Amino acid sequence: MARYSSPGVYVEEVSGGVKPIAGVGTSTGAFVGLAEKGDIGKAKLITNWSQYVKEFGSFIPNGYLAYAVYAFLAEGGTSCYVVRASSDKAKSSHVTIKDSGGGGAAANVLTVTARSEGKWGDRVTIVIGDPSEKPKETHFKLTINYKEKETFKEEFEGEVSEVFDNISSANIEDTINNVSGFIKMHADATDKRPANDSYPLTGGEDGIEDADFTGTSDNKKGLHAFDEIDDINIVAIPDKYGDREVILAGLNYCKDRKDCFFIADPPYGISPTDSTKGGVKEFKNGTTDTYKGNAFNSSCGALYYPWLWVSDPLTGGKRLIPPSGLVAGKYAYTDATRGVHKAPAGISEGYLGTAVGIERIVTRGEHDVLHPLGINVIRSFPTSGICIWGASTLSADPEWKYVNVRRLLLYIEESIDEGSQWVVFEPNDPGLWGKVIRNVTAFLLRVWRDGALFGSTPEEAFYVKVDAENNPPEERDAGYLHIEVGVAPVKPAEFVVIQIKQKTQTK
Template identity: 30%
Template sequence: MTSEALPGVSLTLAPRGPEPEPLRTDVAAFLGRFRRGPVGTPVRVESWNDVVDAFGPPPPEGAFATPYALRGFFENGGRTAWALRVSGPAVTARAVWTVGDIGGFAATRYRVVATSPGAWANGVRVAIRHQASTVAGPPTVSLRVTVPGEAPETFSGLPPAGVADLVTGSRYIRLVPDGPAPAPGRPGPISTSWSLTLAGGTDTPPARQEYTDAVTVQSELPEPALVALPDLGTDLSGTVHTDMVLELLGTVFPLLDRLVVLDVPPRLASVDATVEWVESLTATGDSQLLSCAAVYHPLLRTPDGPALRTVPASGHVLGVIARLDAERGAHHTPAGAVILEAVDLAVDLPEPQQVRLFDAGVDLIRCTRGRGLIVWGGRTLSADPRTRYIAHRRLLHLLVRAIRRVATPLVFDVNSPELRLTLVRAITAVLLAAFRAGALAGTRPEQAFRVVCDDTNNPPEQDPGQLVCEIEVAAAVPMEFIRLRLVLGQDRGLEVIEA
């Protein structure tokens, strides 16, 4: 933030935040528990430092998995993520600052409130000092906020009347006037100090409804193409957990633009229990629903100071996918890629158990001699060969995002030969770019894709307010056709359907 001043004029310029980029397919969304931070409000982060700044460091006891998953995402090459704190009912810690009749303040009493609910703020100390006006200058207020386990904050030389507004930049506290203004003409003592301690903050684990709300919020974000819920298997169990996963997939699949990476619930200690859990998901038999999800196992062991910590694999795997996306493109499989910043597997599975998990649809992480930890699978939970491979699903996600970008501005145009030609040219340009990147099969573009938007799928008797465009794409080996149907309607916008 920069400021410029002229006599009688003050100008403050705040840097503009980064704009979301819906065409990217390497952006992840992490839904789970954090030490602090806004509840239910997604925050865009571009580094581990951003995560710590917005949500605080992971709790010392390591009760939450999501912060460690996010750290693994950035350590493996992820560049951008959306983090959404999920919490059950929580109370915000607070204290009362009684100023009294010292003149110059906006109120005789303030409530000192933590910036977000939870027990994290219990024990936060706020030291306040008021200095009356002297020959050296007008009255000032200084504050020092000390949070256990985090860097302290200091605010110096604040005018008493505007202290509440000027402390809004704090990561930890807010000041809320809670009393009448003091009587005028009472300067008070030369120096006065207060020492406050916040208390009363509480946390409760999130239930299904809180996760349902979080899933809805992430579905409304245009940028994420990867989704993980690292704490879901700890917070929910049994059929509630299974139903929540199916609800998540039911929300994600119609979007056709993102992949969910699931973690095996940590309570499932045996291979038999893991296979039974996966079968509870695949029992739906809905290959399209299952095509937007993949399961990676086992858990990882990562450095955490002098010790090792067991963390879910989803964050590291999403980081690998994001890294490959930036290096090679969304159409490359994560199978065979090296996982960074993890030193071991939480459990060493014998080969027969690995085969059982593979047959059930679980993507394995294996420890290989000379290479370390390797992503050993690149399949979704779908058993249908047309929707089985992560690389092909992510190619579909890229195409859908690109097609939306070129087609959405045309929604309100009149259905005419000119509109059809414009749409076909724009979509062809997108598909040509994918073909040149090696994402599509064939030696010539006409072998790789086909775009149809003419009288065959837009007959004269069709509603003139609706335009249909059909796209066929041959993905690279193993060759499978992806079929999309675009419907532009002036009354319902753009609809993309996988045929």
């Protein structure tokens, strides 16, 4: 207590030991995937694209991580953690190019290596030809051709190739390594010219398994690289699109953490329904041999369909990518502009400005089949553009049907949890109960005033109970304090019915 030297009235501010509950963040992304470079299995915070390139490299042909992070930031996301998945068994494709020999033994001139590990590099071919202008004795034209898998033949728009004309071995490293999205070049002999021919790259190995993406609580790789990071909220693994085991691992990881939400990607190139080969309906339900297993049933994740076309900086054309990166960005954008209680869907919060097309048009009839199953369809409208047109979780429980309701409750639960840590070791008596009630009520009042809870009065929107009934002597003796909170979340208007009646003119 302060001591004063002269008579008078003095005002002192005294802390009651109770801190207001601050709402936790809800919009931080968390991505696991394949990258060109970077530490393996370590989470890095990314807040802009330049930072991603510095840490993990640029776009690569065999991966979607860079595309997902780029789309997340472009659609409104501001920060995300990124983990590179890889394996010691992964190898890069390569080829050594010799000169013509000139009457003697041919000498190594160039060593070409795929820009990242994986069998994808075996689909790269280097073509050496004569230059268009400079002397062909010292200079040449180098063309890099990338052949798509047959199953992905429409993933890129147009021919995928890079051409470097009028170059020499002396300047080839600076010319190609800073530009090419497919290869890295090393000049073994800067004074020699490679022989004209085609040189396919070989020797690439994926070597990567599901466990490299999911990780374990022991090795702290993949998803578990996020274990010590509290502020992740939106999780995606875009390079494991359509992998039911990895998706289940992602859903369970978010369920166990109780503070984040998983966005699942469907397989590439599937139809809405196909009882033989399996469409997205069968993929979700696990009802065909292709996608055999239990139906996805979790309130901690959502599935979006179909894939989306985006502009591709790697080729200068377009590329189809899984939707999770764009959708995650729209989650973050909606949280920032409207609040976590608003469904990230519709012609405003659901508009995907990064997308330039969709993999396939989903008809109203097909949508009518997918929507009740909890599959969120992305639609293209003539006047509104490409929009997320669903806000369902993968849960079969109607109470947890909506994405925004599940995420709102995660927000409320974590906020109260973090904001109530001061309670630990306090005397467990009615005085403490009253402080807790006032503390939690003040927080929920803010949530209600933000429009997140249903009801015209606070009493209709929520309640907080901390008393002798839910804290009997035996619980207090065991060291427990029970706080019961009930809320009425606002749910989205999915079906807007407009009745129109025409009045006939009468005399």
